[in-house]
Amino acid sequence: MRRPPNPQRTLAAEIPTASPGTRATVMGHVHRRRALSSVTFLIVRDRSGLTQVVLGPSDLERGDAPPEETVVRVTGTVTSNPQAPMGVELTAPDIEVLGDHAETPPVELWRPSLTAGLPVVLDNAAVTWRHPGRRAVWEIAAASMRGFRETLDARAFREVRSPKLVASATESGADLFTVDYFGRAGYLAQSPQFYKQQLVGVFERVYEIGPVFRAEPHDTVRHLSEYTSLDVEFGFIDDHRDVLALLREVLAGMTEGIRTHAGPALEALSPVLPEIPDEIPVIHFRDALRLVGAPEDEPDLAPAHERALGAWVKDTHGSDFLAVEGYPMTKRPFYTHPQPTDARWSNSFDLLFRGLELVTGGQRLHRHQDYVSALASRGEEPSAYADYLSAFAHGMPPHGGFAIGLERWVARLLEAANVREVTLFPRDLHRLAP
Amino acid sequence: MRRPPNPQRTLAAEIPTASPGTRATVMGHVHRRRALSSVTFLIVRDRSGLTQVVLGPSDLERGDAPPEETVVRVTGTVTSNPQAPMGVELTAPDIEVLGDHAETPPVELWRPSLTAGLPVVLDNAAVTWRHPGRRAVWEIAAASMRGFRETLDARAFREVRSPKLVASATESGADLFTVDYFGRAGYLAQSPQFYKQQLVGVFERVYEIGPVFRAEPHDTVRHLSEYTSLDVEFGFIDDHRDVLALLREVLAGMTEGIRTHAGPALEALSPVLPEIPDEIPVIHFRDALRLVGAPEDEPDLAPAHERALGAWVKDTHGSDFLAVEGYPMTKRPFYTHPQPTDARWSNSFDLLFRGLELVTGGQRLHRHQDYVSALASRGEEPSAYADYLSAFAHGMPPHGGFAIGLERWVARLLEAANVREVTLFPRDLHRLAP
CATH class of the missing domain: 3.30.930.10 (Bira Bifunctional Protein; Domain 2)
Incomplete structure (x- = not known):
């Protein structure tokens, strides 16, 4: 018996053109986790780009946001936000960790450019x-x-x-x-x-x-x-x-x-x-x-x-x-x-x-x-x-x-x-x- | 200073659609040389196929047809001949050997299939x-x-x-x-x-x-x-x-x-x-x-x-x-x-x-x-x-x-x-x- 198919995946690059108010599913690595006092931002990275996911107080009550490089499936509501990187973000997310929480990467991958020296870059x-x-x-x-x-x-x-x-x-x-x-x-x-x-x-x-x-x-x-x-x-x-x-x-x-x-x-x-x-x-x-x-x-x-x-x-x-x-x-x-x-x-x-x-x-x-x-x-x-x-x-x-x-x-x-x-x-x- | 360009090459596969009576130039290896009493056939092989070239008595007076596998440039008159392999052949050819006459190949490449055993095929x-x-x-x-x-x-x-x-x-x-x-x-x-x-x-x-x-x-x-x-x-x-x-x-x-x-x-x-x-x-x-x-x-x-x-x-x-x-x-x-x-x-x-x-x-x-x-x-x-x-x-x-x-x-x-x-x-x- 086959499991029911997972929700249709949307690539990060397609999220800005998705209809506001609909639910969309992105899959990828947690590129950046940024916890503010009452809200946490997760940036999810896939092969096409980045998607901002917003966890409000009620989302955070259900569990911590997974750490960077963890692989996740996130289904959220497509929400316009001129301040989000692509003008659109996912809110009220359901987050599923595919695997385990990732160890902290040897370099900060979310920075605009890698600051590590070449040997570190090559060794990792x-x-x-x-x-x-x-x-x-x-x-x-x-x-x-x-x-x-x-x-x-x-x-x-x-x-x-x-x-x-x-x-x-x-x-x-x-x-x-x-x-x-x-x-x-x-x-x-x-x-x-x-x-x-x-x-x-x-x-x-x-x-x-x-x-x-x-x-x-x-x-x-x-x-x-x-x-x-x-x-x-x-x-x-x-x-x-x-x-x-x-x-x-x-x-x-x-x-x-x-x-x-x-x-x-x-x-x-x-x-x-x-x-x-x-x-x-x-x-x-x-x-x-x-x-x-x-x-x-x-x-x-x-x-x-x-x-x-x-x-x-x-x-x-x-x-x-x-x-x-x-x-x-x-x-x-x-x-x-x-x-x-x-x-x-x-x-x-x-x-x-x-x-x-x-x-x-x-x-x-x-x-x-x-x-x-x-x-x-x-x-x-x-x-x-x-x-x-x-x-x-x-x-x-x-x-x-x-x-x-x-x-x-x-x-x-x-x-x-x-x-x-x-x-x-x-x-x-x-x-x-x- | 550059040499004048060589005559435009026609591929073997294009010869059957060339206008009869025009001169065309093919280049390739001599696939087969077959000498009859008064006429010699050369089959020229290029990456696209085979072309039949006919050397009559006056052509043969100007020199022997080169042996098999020799690389040649042949310019001849496009001539319909229902008995030629593709229905068309080149007659009254000018043949230029590009390099030297080739040594006899270890297997007869012109036969429909190779008869040599696998070791001979692989060794050569x-x-x-x-x-x-x-x-x-x-x-x-x-x-x-x-x-x-x-x-x-x-x-x-x-x-x-x-x-x-x-x-x-x-x-x-x-x-x-x-x-x-x-x-x-x-x-x-x-x-x-x-x-x-x-x-x-x-x-x-x-x-x-x-x-x-x-x-x-x-x-x-x-x-x-x-x-x-x-x-x-x-x-x-x-x-x-x-x-x-x-x-x-x-x-x-x-x-x-x-x-x-x-x-x-x-x-x-x-x-x-x-x-x-x-x-x-x-x-x-x-x-x-x-x-x-x-x-x-x-x-x-x-x-x-x-x-x-x-x-x-x-x-x-x-x-x-x-x-x-x-x-x-x-x-x-x-x-x-x-x-x-x-x-x-x-x-x-x-x-x-x-x-x-x-x-x-x-x-x-x-x-x-x-x-x-x-x-x-x-x-x-x-x-x-x-x-x-x-x-x-x-x-x-x-x-x-x-x-x-x-x-x-x-x-x-x-x-x-x-x-x-x-x-x-x-x-x-x-x-x-x-």
Whole structure:
């Protein structure tokens, strides 16, 4: 036998439009309990917002108001009150505690912003993510992923799932986690790079959102040992400029995804969403060095250079984005396609977002012989890459792709000082829990 | 300076509607090369289908037709030919090889179905997935994931990302992969169970599609050491029947996703898609034992029992699905909610799909004290679960959820004998590559 159904639930966001005088039921956590001399206010928090509940003297005679974070079902009379947060409150409430009274939370979740330091916030992630301002951060992240997929689904890309347990390093031997794989050594994939390339030979256009693992021995505000990578790879391109053009579409889609799917979070956090120019400005690495006054044999851009370039492109092009193309081949992975006109440079790029590297992308080699040569010239044994190389021996189209780090994207968008702030349960050199 | 753009590409599927007599350009792999005495046929494969290209004597004078799997760009005259596979072919072609001639593939991809044994298919995954019949298998999988997300996005569920590197076992100490985490022991998550529950306290409704890891020491057709789990968890439920009702919506959405997003794959493989009944039939575990003639103290259903139940529900209800609820508490994880009327049984279920277990789901405990008692009664130390338990101490709604194994779903749908057949790069006791 089934119990009679519980009263129909109304979400907090719908309460202001409910008919005054009717009874409505909200469910959620007690966000705030505020006892005055003869009246107690309970603010109930659900996924859509907050509802004020008023307990008068006769309500309080029937029992104490439950403490903060307790989960409750409250049925009350919808009552206009211009002084209530949403202009409406619930009065004469019946309050049912679903579970037990909650312990006092480690931080005061009802305050407009969390005052605790980052370690406390992270150590108590399950509770601190309940703060509406924190929750909004992840809603931006989730909407970004949704926009990413919507953009690519609409362009006939296929979602793929590559293995995270692998037999050897994908890009370099460093920063690799070792796994005991039934008594032999396995590794955690640092990226889906090799797999997404192979799958271009199957589906032409692929994407994957998944975890990647870096045994990153540095304790910085930008590095995690596990993060979410938004990977794209596609075939039949002319060169890396086609990759950049797709990246532009994807970034526009992610921004649009936030607007469409995370409206309340956007309102709560009011970040400045980037304007995506019709064409992302491009500068060659060589010219970028000249622009920032760095020596012309510098093999990479320093963070200060990236910031200077970000300021320059904002001033001159009004753009939040700048693609630096042509990075020296010596600084790029072996699968990078050289610039056809000058093989010192590469057909690859870094995308700077407000002066910080956000995306690396480019054209890859697609001829088998080029791979064999590239590996040999780096002193690597092609046989160690036999499975990967066999895709190229059996015919691969010209192709390229990119990877966006979800946490870096969100952190930069929200001007978070530390990527850990925008990661649900971050992992780093020191942190493997919660 | 940019090169002039390449001729506009036409997809194979669009060639039959191109105007006869015009020139069209297709790009893809040479699927089949068939040389007759005076004419050679090239079938070009792209992501949308196949195009027949005809090389006459004068074309062949200009050079040999490239071998199978070579990537080409072919511009030819659209010519009606009722004998061509699609009624249209390209004649007088200009053929450009994009890359080099391909090596002979390890299996003949142009045959209607692959004749090689499973080990050969798996060892050469990057190439064998190019077979149109194989590619269609993954397109069914990708469309299933898309349907899953569309269903949940429409119901205000949030996508979350839980860590795969964890400090301790999530469900039981067995079948856990150990990772060298900066010199100390870490583990690969067997499921996002603990995290998705904690996040119900934040978002109320969450889902995640991600890899899970089981150091599964059995070499069976149903087990992988890494697979894709489609996880759902949500709050403010009455009991496990609410979970089952949502599962029904999700399965309907996955099936609809296949219809909508994988039309050509559906046509190629013509699986019998399940009819999703308005309400999935439910039988209590106790009654299920009776029905199949098993002893009433049997703690679990054997595969033969599941098959018998699948046949029974098909006969009596015309349903491909049967939910078996009430599994004995002793066989369920500690977080399982007991049946309120009789605590020997649980508020959990297994969903059988055509007589095979596909999904496990149910209601979870939500009171902190219940967790402490459940762990104690199993001889486990609650302090080992401190981070997890703190979510419950700080107030959690009644909640539940389920997990669908993507590979099992697709294998059962396509009647694949082995889950490895439907996994892009499967991992098992013996296989860590390619």
